[in-house]
Amino acid sequence: MDRTESQMLIIFGASGDLTARKLIPALYNLHCGGHLPKNFLVLGVSRSPLSDKDFRNKVALESSYLEDENQKGNSDHLSNFSEKLFYHDIGNSYEDSYESLAERVKGLNSEFKTAYNFIFYLSTPPNIYEVIAKNLSEQGLTQQKKGWKRMIVEKPFGYDLASAKELNNSLHKYFNEEQIFRIDHYLGKETVQNLLVTRFANSIFEPLWNRNYIQHVEITNAESVGVEKRGGYYDSSGALRDMFQNHLLQIVSLVVMEPPIGAKAEEIRNEKVKALKSLRILTDHKSLNENTIRGQYLSADINGDKVKGYREEDGVNPDSTTETYVAIKFFVDNWRWKDVPFYVRTAKRMPTKVTEIVIHFKPPHHRIFTDSGMFNKDNKLIIRIQPDEGILIKFGVKVPGQGFKVERANLDFYYDSLAETNLMAAYERLLLDAMQGDATLYARADEVEAAWEFVDPILNFWKTSKDSMIYGYSAGVWGPQNADDLLEGDNTWRNPGSNLADDPGFCVIK
Ligand SMILES: NC(=O)C1=CN([C@@H]2O[C@H](COP(=O)(O)OP(=O)(O)OC[C@H]3O[C@@H](n4cnc5c(N)ncnc54)[C@H](OP(=O)(O)O)[C@@H]3O)[C@@H](O)[C@H]2O)C=CC1
Ligand SMILES: O=C1O[C@H](COP(=O)(O)O)[C@@H](O)[C@H](O)[C@H]1O
DSSP: OTTOOSEEEEEETTTSHHIIIIIHHHHHHHHHTTOSOSSEEEEEEESSOOOHHHHHHHHHHHOHHHHHHHHTTOHHHHHHHHTTEEEEEOOSOSSSOHHHHHHHHHHHHHHHTOTTOEEEEEOSOGGGHHHHHHHHHHTTTTOOSSSOEEEEEOSOOOSSHHHHHHHHHHHHTTSOGGGEEEOOGGGGSHHHHHHHHHHHSOSSSGGGSSTTTEEEEEEEEEOSSOOTTOHHHHHTTOHIIIIIIIIIHHHHHHHHOOOOSSSSHHHHHHHHHHHHHTBOOOOSHHHHHHHEEEEEEEOEEETTEEEOOGGGSTTSOTTOOOOSEEEEEEOBOSTTTTTOOEEEEEESSOSSOEEEEEEEEOOOSSOOOTTOGGGGGOOEEEEEEESSOEEEEEEEEEOSSSSOOEEEEEEEEEGGGSTTOOOOOHHHHHHHHHHTTOOTTSBOHHHHHHHHHHHHHHHHHHHHOTTOOEEEEETTSSSOGGGGGGSOTTOOOOOOOSSTTOOTTOOOOO
16 A cells, blocks of 8 residues: 555546456455555546546446445445546547647646656557557656656557567657556466465475476466457457467466566566577477467357357358467477476367466386376376466375275365455456556566567468368367377376366366
8 A cells, every 4th residue: 555656547448348347347446445545546538428427437337346336335435436537538539639638637637646647558459559659758748757657558469579579669669668567467366476476485396396397287278258249359369369479478487487586577577588488489380280279169059058159259250260279289498398398278168267287297207006096197286277266286195995006185275265365356456566666467578579489480370381270169168179189198188177176087067
């Protein structure tokens, strides 16, 4: 609380989905939790002709979350919060009319004593980020003589490596890198951050965290939903750009990185960049063909409900070759990870919603218990990011009785067992960090570019190679069958259920 100075949050694209569904509820929760400074206000900016009152009504009405809160009897909180919301109509385009915006910002700043500390949140399509930044600069709103100025930008950070560089360069014309906060909401998830703590606050994992003990690493991000109302956007993006390039490579970087010298933003981000740069880029035709699998969901009946195939979704081209499933095998070229395969997949319309990291340990070098059945290669550390957030270790125990029969047992920790802990939603945590000037959980320009360097050749290969197939999979299954061929030996994907302790092969269709 003390660290959060008086400030104004100016949201561009305030009439949009993200503002109503994520930003306003996050700010409301921060307000209820007493995390917002006394002198604080939100100025929503977009082209829709709304008054302050309309905007207050719109965000409260559109956000079912806030409605629920109102019904729960928190109307005092809600009306106090509402009074902090203002709106400015930018006119017909985001190209000009910034004089009146500047006047409004200065007027509100004096009235509410926000100390010239401004955060500009760009929640518009990215093609207008530069013009907004330029206009803010021309109006003197980015000057840091009085107060600080920060900018939060939403993904996508580019469409490929070239456009990501272009976007970074254009923002750098008006803002220093230290002022730019690129949001990746996976970094705001408590359990993603806990990866750092698990690895670097304990002495029991790190000695094993390398090629000597780890056989392979598996990361799954599965969603049971399809593209919902975002078919138009998704069809020009696909799973590789939408999830893999950003959220999943962020997770990979936290698994792969070396211990940082400290926990400051730059110390952690330097190590993450190094980790991303050590991913072996798939360059030749053979490795691209053998190590990447893409798929697209087909219509199916799930529990009696007919679910649309991807090509039938609103806003999607009926001949679309956009992938809704991607699985990639790759290696990390450094001392720690030499020859350890990483298998990473993300998809829509899977049997359940789950994100987890599985560290598969090597079996014991010398097996003395021959009666150990299934257990031989079953030492796993499972870090469950969502749902059922927690950590589970699978290890072998002796079955009571004669002989040395070994059975699998679980050692587990569940976040919800910390009864007093109310997990902050990702956007709450990230907004609060930006308000306090802490960029640790935001992506730096070079991080984003390093991730694109890995992804670009895959995109090009899919676009240009005749050999690159897109496989259909029925909605509600774990993707195309041949994704299993990616895994070496007799390894299989751990197709997890919605509970952390569920065993592979067992899944609940939700
Ligand atoms: N929604 C989500 O869950 C997520 C969104 N994002 C990113 O956040 C940003 C905003 O997303 P979201 O709120 O969903 O988008 P919406 O299309 O719902 O809202 C964008 C807002 O930007 C304004 N806008 C300005 N120019 C245009 C234009 N050419 N076309 C459409 N809108 C325009 C619109 O307001 P007006 O017309 O009133 O000016 C609109 O309200 C995007 O960059 C998106 O990629 C990222 C992750 C998740
Ligand atoms: O960024 C995105 O993330 C969501 C999934 O987020 P989660 O927190 O629910 O796991 C995904 O549905 C969306 O397509 C993507 O743009």
